[in-house]
Amino acid sequence: MxxxxxxxxxxxxxxxxxxxxxxxxxxxxxxxxxxxxxxxxxxxxxxxxxxxxxxxxxxxxxxxxxxxxxxxxxxxxxxxxxxxxxxxxxxxxxxxxxxxxxxxxxxxxxxxxxxxxxxxxxxxxxxxxxxxxxxxxxxxxxxxxxxxxxxxxxxxxxxxxxxxxxxxxxxxxxxxxxxxxxxxxxxxxxxxxxxxxxxxxxxxxxxxxxxxxxxxxxxxxxxxxxxxxxxxxxDTKVFGLVSNPVAHSKGPILYNPTFRHMGYNGIYVPMLVDDIEEFFETYSGSDFAGFSVGIPHKEAAIRCCDEVHPIAKSIGAVNTIVRRPMDGKLIGYNTDCEAAISAIEDALTERKVSSKGVPNSTSSLISGRTFVLIGAGGAGRALAFGAKYKGARIVIFNRDYKRAKALADEVSGEALLYEALEMFRPETGAILANASAIGMEPNSHQSPVSKEALRAYDLVFDVVYTPRNTQLLKEAAEVGVTTVSGVEMFVRQALGQFRLFTGGSAPEDLMRKLVMEQF
Ligand SMILES: O=C1C[C@@](O)(C(=O)O)C[C@@H](O)[C@@H]1O
CATH class of the missing domain: 3.20.20.70 (Aldolase class I)
Structure with missing residues (x-):
């Protein structure tokens, strides 16, 4: 190398x-x-x-x-x-x-x-x-x-x-x-x-x-x-983010230096993809070794996989695809779910510890809370299933109500009309998670809900990570609500993805540093 x-x-x-x-x-x-x-x-x-x-x-x-x-x-x-x-x-x-x-x-x-x-x-x-x-x-x-x-x-x-x-x-x-x-x-x-x-x-x-x-x-x-x-x-193995849009991603600045640091002969490139099925049919050679899957392809990507990990299968979305060297088959995974849920749990634990509470190690701090989710696409599915596994009650808002309803039924939750989000006031302790692209660059001035409505939540999380401090998170912090940035989810999903891509360990400190340097 x-x-x-x-x-x-x-x-x-x-x-x-x-x-x-x-x-x-x-x-x-x-x-x-x-x-x-x-x-x-x-x-x-x-x-x-x-x-x-x-x-x-x-x-x-x-x-x-x-x-x-x-x-x-x-x-x-x-x-x-x-x-x-x-x-x-x-x-x-x-x-x-x-x-x-x-x-x-x-x-x-x-x-x-x-x-x-x-x-x-x-x-x-x-x-x-x-x-x-x-x-x-x-x-x-x-x-x-x-x-x-x-x-x-x-x-x-x-x-x-x-x-x-x-x-x-x-x-x-x-x-x-x-x-x-x-x-x-x-x-x-x-x-x-x-x-x-x-x-x-x-x-x-x-x-x-x-x-x-x-x-x-x-x-x-x-x-x-x-x-x-x-x-x-x-011999360089090609990895890439299959997404549209794709230019916003911090994947290239994260993976390429990390590959070199680990002595791994790989390159990670942005892949602007319109038709994901045609993409995988076309780039079917062993050189194309692994893929991150971004918006809007996370659900459709499942159909392109030969095998899907059980968790990704139950979620119905993949964000990681690896070509198995042995037989060239495409294996799909979801590292978004664990990444987002663990980031939220860690923030809740940290807050409890700093307020001198004793974290209960047996049950999740998400358990029993209302989890209000905006968006029912690939990232939304990962969050909905993750929160459900942790014992939360899920409420979903999505512009397309039918999609919200379908996902809500799968996680035994409730779907409400998107227009009702602004006036929705959940019970104490609720978590709000934005899994839509609202607020993503170049529309960084946008937020899915008003600052006033944010007062009703205990924690606000945003999957959007460009910008790091989205309008939603800024306003949540201004009204004193705990926030968790999409950057934390991005880093965590990439750690899992890197391990799947290379079969080795992921240098967490380096990867965090590389991402943080970008903001
Ligand atoms: O959602 C995301 C973000 C991402 O699409 C990106 O690099 O921007 C990469 C995906 O693996 C991940 O699930």
């Missing part, structure tokens, strides 16, 4: 002026790029000349790719001038820049033999924009063969994908391609094309410059500090 691979991290620089390009190069270097792509087609008219190439290359501080894409995902509407393009690329070649990148169409039209003959050290990247949904492996192989025939040293596929499943053929061709291959899939679903690129043999990965997010590209800083792709290789 400490053997580093030679992954090259590149950042595309799309700037309008020479000065901006030079400043961005400096920034890219500071953020850890190995190579910069100087996207000449992005320059404003006065800078669109081969003379500017001289000035840029004189002032460059990192190896560079000089590209002039007449047609690409990002410059499609801009078009560009063919003659200028040729002049710019030729000049870059004369100046012996590390890489020159040209469109496939250009490579087909120019006399490539002349370009190849005239270069000293420059490697020529030929890129092609593939924009037809989910390309098959066969189609990609054909495209690559045509591109290879141009004499390219490196081939680049610039893809536009709609779904994460569209990326699977790309990983297949990356693994088998004989020429150095770069695959760049833009758009939010494309992220793992970069993060898993080096594992599958990609020649180069792209990262975006701080403050200039590009959908589908990880930031340079996250590549250097979180994912550290230089430690991944063909």
């Amino acid at each position: 400490d053997v580093k691979n030679d992954v090259v991290v590149c950042t595309p620089l799309e700037c309008e002026s020479l000065e901006e390009m030079v400043a961005s190069m400096e920034k890219a270097k500071a953020e850890g790029a190995d190579v910069v792509e100087l996207c000449m087609a992005s320059m404003a008219a006065p800078y669109l000349s081969h003379q500017v190439v001289d000035q840029l290359l004189e002032r460059k501080t990192l190896p560079a790719i000089v590209s002039f894409r007449l047609k690409s995902s990002r410059t499609l509407s801009k078009g560009g001038c063919y003659d200028t393009c040729l002049k710019v690329l030729k000049r870059a070649l004369e100046l012996d820049v590390e890489f020159v990148e040209m469109d496939y169409e250009v490579a087909c039209e120019v006399n490539m033999a002349e370009y190849l003959h005239n270069r000293s050290n420059t490697r020529i990247i030929v890129s092609n924009y593939v924009n037809d949904g989910r390309p098959s492996v066969e189609k990609l192989v054909d495209i690559i063969a045509c591109m290879q025939a141009t004499g390219a040293d490196v081939i680049k596929l610039d893809l536009c994908v709609d779904y994460i499943t569209d990326l699977a053929p790309i990983f297949t061709v990356l693994t088998h391609c004989q020429v150095p291959l770069i695959a760049m899939a833009v758009g939010n679903s494309g992220l793992i094309s970069q993060l898993l690129g080096p594992k599958f043999g990609g020649f180069l990965v792209y990262g975006s410059l701080g403050g200039k997010p590009v959908p589908g590209l990880p930031s340079l800083v996250s590549l250097r500090q979180v994912y550290k792709l230089e430690y991944t290789n063909a």
